[in-house]
Amino acid sequence: MDVGIVARKGSERAVAVAADLRDAVAATGASVWVDTETADALGTGTGRSVEALADCDLAVAVGGDGTFLFAARNAGDTPIVGINLGEVGFLNAVSPSNATEAVLDEVAAFGRDEMDVREVPRLAARSGGWTSVPAANEIVVQGERRGPGAGIDYAVHVDGARYSGGHADGLLVATPTGSTAYNLSERGPLVHPSVSGLVVTEMVADEGMPPLVTDIDSTVTVSVEGVDETVVVSDGRNATALDAPAEVTVERTTPPMRIAGPPSDFFEALGKLS
Incomplete structure (x- = not known):
């Protein structure tokens, strides 16, 4: 078995937890490594690129939800356990005090071929021959700027049927996982992780529709005009500028994000938002 551990950048606490986990996993006889930056912080100089998580x-992510998503972007279909050093922890379900036990439980379960893995959807945007980096939270389609005097002229179709259109700062398509992230700040709905759906939220629309929850396998198409460039953003990063007018299609993609370890308590995590 091969285990990769990634710690939050610049966090001494995360590095210390990662070191403890590395030693505990190594004691079982499994192969284990930490990412390059964590290895540098530990002074070992024997880390690997996060791309090796695939x-x-x-994979073990030590930090907040941002660290988990960072690991997930590189992990492909490798199961991930999240150790929560952040404030909320929708993705990172394991506390530092339970980290060693949780990771060793997964190591043992792997040896028995009994690892319990939950799959959650990822999204990808495409336009012409271009396809975005997969997103676990959301895909945003917008212009170069937001706010007064900016934004995009758009039309949005769901499975070929027109849903809305007009002028807005942009359009956001979120997974249930992402409903608690950027979608929530744009006044989109909270979606329980057991719900198999996508959230379509217009961002500061002049005359928009209420946010829509549609089937997880829906195809959302956004046609953009009125700007020189259409900007597509995956999970708050990896922004790509496309020539406008443009048509951007957002759909579920493979592989899904795979989460191992104990599940998070959705409602407990929600309580930390208030």
Whole structure:
């Protein structure tokens, strides 16, 4: 078994937890490594690129939800356990005090071929021959700027049927996981992780429709005019500028994000938002 561990950048606490986990996993006889930056912080100089997570049997993310998403962007279909050093922890379900037990439980379960893995959807945008980096939270389609005097002229179709259109700062398509992230700040609905759906939220629309929850396999198409460039953003990063007018299609993609370890308590995490 091969286990890769990624710690939050610049966090001494995350590095310390990662070191403890590395030693505990190594004691079981499994192969284990930490990412390059964590190795540098530990002074070992034997880390690997986070891209190597895609070739592991288990990835461990030590930090907040941002660290988890960072690991997930590189992990492909490798199962991920999240150790929560952040404030909320929708993705990172394990506390530092339970980290060693939780990770070793997954190592043992792998050996028995009994690892319990939950799959959650990812999204991708495409336009012409271009396809975005997969997103676990959301895809945003917008112009170069937001606010007064900016934004986009758009039309949005869901499975070929027109849903809305007009002028707005942009349009956001979120997974249930992402409903608690950027979608929530744009006044989109909270979606329980057990619900198999996508959230379509117009961002500061002049005359928009209420946010829509549609089927997880829906195709959302956004046609953009009125700007020189259409900007597509995946999980708050990896922004790509496309020539406008443009048509951007957002759909579920493979592989899904795979989460191992104990599940998070959705309502407990929600309580930390208030």
